[in-house]
Structures are given as C-alpha cells and as structure tokens.
Amino acid sequence: MNIFDFKSYKTFLKAYCESERGALTRLAEAADTQKSYISTCLKGKGQLSLDQAFAIAVYLGFSENEQDYFYLLIEKEKAVTPALRRRLEAKAKEMSREAFRIKNQQKDSxxxxxxxxxxxxxxxxxxxxxxxxxxxxxxxxxxxxxxxxxxxxxxxxxxxxxxxxxxxxxxxxxxxxxxxxxxxxxxxxxxxxxxxxxxxxxxxxxxxxxxxxxxxxxxxxxxxxxxxxxxxxxxxxxxxxxxxxxxxxxxxxxxxxxxxxxxxx
Missing domain, CATH: 1.10.10.10 (Winged helix-like DNA-binding domain superfamily/Winged helix DNA-binding domain)
Known part of the structure; x- marks a missing residue:
C-alpha cells in the first residue's frame, strides 16, 4: 500500500486498518492514544496531531518523503480557508506526481x-x-x-x-x-x-x-x-x-x- 496513491490520510489509514487484523489497535499504541480516538478521527470527527502522525509514520516505516506527504495531507485536512486548502492540495498533487516519476522508483539501479x-x-x-x-x-x-x-x-x-x-x-x-x-x-x-x-x-x-x-x-x-x-x-x-x-x-x-x-x- 503506497501513501502516494491517496489524497486523504484518513482514507489511507482506513485502508491500512482494513488490510490487517488488529491494525487499528497497533496504530493507537504507536500514537500513544486511545483506539476510540483514532477510530473517531478516521470517521471524520477530529484530526491527528502532528506528534501522533509522526509516531504513526515511524511505526509504518515511512521514508522521509512519505512522512512529508503524510503530514501535508493532515495539514490539508486541517486547513479552514479555501485558498490555503487549494494551495496544499496542489502541493500534495505535485509531491504525488514526483514520487511516481520513474527515476524515483528505480531504487536498486x-x-x-x-x-x-x-x-x-x-x-x-x-x-x-x-x-x-x-x-x-x-x-x-x-x-x-x-x-x-x-x-x-x-x-x-x-x-x-x-x-x-x-x-x-x-x-x-x-x-x-x-x-x-x-x-x-x-x-x-x-x-x-x-x-x-x-x-x-x-x-x-x-x-x-x-x-x-x-x-x-x-x-x-x-x-x-x-x-x-x-x-x-x-x-x-x-x-x-x-x-x-x-x-x-x-x-x-x-x-x-x-x-x-x-x-x-
């Protein structure tokens, strides 16, 4: 599962939790918070803090670029003004495109x-x-x-x-x-x-x-x-x-x- 395939960090985490039994519990433990809080966030009520996001990103083994994209998706979700949200969406789209350029996929060459x-x-x-x-x-x-x-x-x-x-x-x-x-x-x-x-x-x-x-x-x-x-x-x-x-x-x-x-x- 690739974080760059997703436009929403919540959609990504939902897909991750659905892919592995007990994943929600492990995410909550990694973020040092209640399982119910993570569940509430993923249902659209509330947002992860950047500290919680960092802990989850480390647990998931994200690369530096994947972490930056993950944090950007969280900031986009938190944005209130339409102008800021559009700017963050554009930046996220460009990061995703760059990640899928062939030169960034040939890691063993x-x-x-x-x-x-x-x-x-x-x-x-x-x-x-x-x-x-x-x-x-x-x-x-x-x-x-x-x-x-x-x-x-x-x-x-x-x-x-x-x-x-x-x-x-x-x-x-x-x-x-x-x-x-x-x-x-x-x-x-x-x-x-x-x-x-x-x-x-x-x-x-x-x-x-x-x-x-x-x-x-x-x-x-x-x-x-x-x-x-x-x-x-x-x-x-x-x-x-x-x-x-x-x-x-x-x-x-x-x-x-x-x-x-x-x-x-």
Missing part, C-alpha cells in the same frame, strides 16, 4: 549521468544494450552464439563486446563473456534517453513487421479525464515495480525487451 565517461556509445545503439543483456544468459556468452542469436557476423559482435569489456560491463572468462554489472538507469533528462527509447521502439516496430506470435504489442489512442490520466500513470509505475520484482531475480534463459511491447530481442 545505478543511475547513469552525463559524467560517466564512455557510456554514451552504450545507449547510441541497441546492439550494445542487447549484447550486454544477452551475456547474462549462459548459452549466449560466446561470440559465435551471440552472432547466431542476433544474425550478425562475429566481427560486428566482437567490436561491441570489446567495448563492453573495456567499460567493465561484461568480463572475459576464458572463451566466455559474462554479464558484470548492476542494473542501470538513465535520468529522465539525460541527453542519451531519447536515443535509447528510439532504438528499442524501432526494434519493436521491426518485431511487429515480423509478425512474431510470441510477442505482445499494444497501442491505444483514447480520451479520458486528467484525474484518470494521473491514476493510469501510477498504475503503470506499480506494474513496472511488479515487473522488476519478477524479472530481476529470474534465472536468465533469454533476453527480452519491454516497452509495453514485450518481445524476444
């Missing part, structure tokens, strides 16, 4: 910045990212097998592999070339991100033209409300997190591309 010397070529061609990923799969750790997998001559493969070894993204072990890096993530304002997205969407188009029956491709042009636009963005970010939870620990057997296109590279 190494962030690549403009100062990372030599990495630009990695994002200039799909081959570098594709070969790098394939070397995590045991059966594709030789030049010959990489060439067969990608239908390219070994000279072209060797050039990319040499670059990846130099960048320490893969390592040579005998005749094998093995994945040797953490998951990497570009900042959304990176000079390389446009090319990286373009490379892989071009590969998606190529895959569509091949009529790959194993692949999934989806495009939709549709109108809906601004509120639902924000809601759908959050759902996509949640799905990306779920995707990573499955994909990251998965045993490498082949390499795939996921754009809301999913296909074998």
């Amino acid at each position: 190494v962030v690549i910045t403009e100062g990372d010397s030599g990495i630009g070529f990695y994002y200039a061609t799909w081959l570098a990212t594709g070969i790098h990923t394939l070397t995590s799969v045991p059966q594709f750790q030789s030049l010959a097998n990489l060439g067969k997998r990608l239908n390219l001559n070994q000279e072209s493969i060797a050039m990319i592999v040499e670059y990846l070894v130099k960048m320490e993204l893969i390592k040579k072990s005998g005749e094998k070339f093995q994945w040797n890096s953490s998951n990497m993530h570009l900042e959304d304002n990176s000079m390389w991100i446009s090319g990286h997205h373009t490379n892989w969407r071009a590969r998606a188009i190529d895959n569509i033209q091949k009529r790959d029956k194993e692949a999934t491709h989806y495009s939709a042009i549709q109108s809906f409300s601004e509120e639902d636009f924000d809601k759908l963005k959050k759902k996509i970010v949640h799905f990306i997190n779920d995707f990573n939870k499955v994909a990251d620990p998965s045993e490498p057997e082949d390499a795939f591309c996921f754009n809301i296109d999913l296909f074998r590279i």
Whole structure:
C-alpha cells in the first residue's frame, strides 16, 4: 500500500486498518492514544496531531518523503480557508506526481549521468544494450552464439563486446563473456534517453513487421479525464515495480525487451 496513491490520510489509514487484523489497535499504541480516538478521527470527527502522525509514520516505516506527504495531507485536512486548502492540495498533487516519476522508483539501479565517461556509445545503439543483456544468459556468452542469436557476423559482435569489456560491463572468462554489472538507469533528462527509447521502439516496430506470435504489442489512442490520466500513470509505475520484482531475480534463459511491447530481442 503506497501513501502516494491517496489524497486523504484518513482514507489511507482506513485502508491500512482494513488490510490487517488488529491494525487499528497497533496504530493507537504507536500514537500513544486511545483506539476510540483514532477510530473517531478516521470517521471524520477530529484530526491527528502532528506528534501522533509522526509516531504513526515511524511505526509504518515511512521514508522521509512519505512522512512529508503524510503530514501535508493532515495539514490539508486541517486547513479552514479555501485558498490555503487549494494551495496544499496542489502541493500534495505535485509531491504525488514526483514520487511516481520513474527515476524515483528505480531504487536498486545505478543511475547513469552525463559524467560517466564512455557510456554514451552504450545507449547510441541497441546492439550494445542487447549484447550486454544477452551475456547474462549462459548459452549466449560466446561470440559465435551471440552472432547466431542476433544474425550478425562475429566481427560486428566482437567490436561491441570489446567495448563492453573495456567499460567493465561484461568480463572475459576464458572463451566466455559474462554479464558484470548492476542494473542501470538513465535520468529522465539525460541527453542519451531519447536515443535509447528510439532504438528499442524501432526494434519493436521491426518485431511487429515480423509478425512474431510470441510477442505482445499494444497501442491505444483514447480520451479520458486528467484525474484518470494521473491514476493510469501510477498504475503503470506499480506494474513496472511488479515487473522488476519478477524479472530481476529470474534465472536468465533469454533476453527480452519491454516497452509495453514485450518481445524476444
């Protein structure tokens, strides 16, 4: 359950209490107050103090940003004048949007910045990212097998592999070339991100033209409300997190591309 999915701290705490047996009692104990008082607050009569909110936030294990958002929701509930309430609502909306930006969700990735010397070529061609990923799969750790997998001559493969070894993204072990890096993530304002997205969407188009029956491709042009636009963005970010939870620990057997296109590279 993510606090940034909620516009009201009371709605969040109600959902939390409904999700776990005895949660209301534990919240009251954390806030050092009566269970009946927490219940009354959640029904709309009364508000938590900031001290109580802090104790609950610590108990729930909120990060610093989650705590700030939680306190902001409480201040919004307490606001009396419409102007102040609108200002706090706008601030809460912006905090929620920022929390769901992809760069703030990739907590276990190494962030690549403009100062990372030599990495630009990695994002200039799909081959570098594709070969790098394939070397995590045991059966594709030789030049010959990489060439067969990608239908390219070994000279072209060797050039990319040499670059990846130099960048320490893969390592040579005998005749094998093995994945040797953490998951990497570009900042959304990176000079390389446009090319990286373009490379892989071009590969998606190529895959569509091949009529790959194993692949999934989806495009939709549709109108809906601004509120639902924000809601759908959050759902996509949640799905990306779920995707990573499955994909990251998965045993490498082949390499795939996921754009809301999913296909074998």
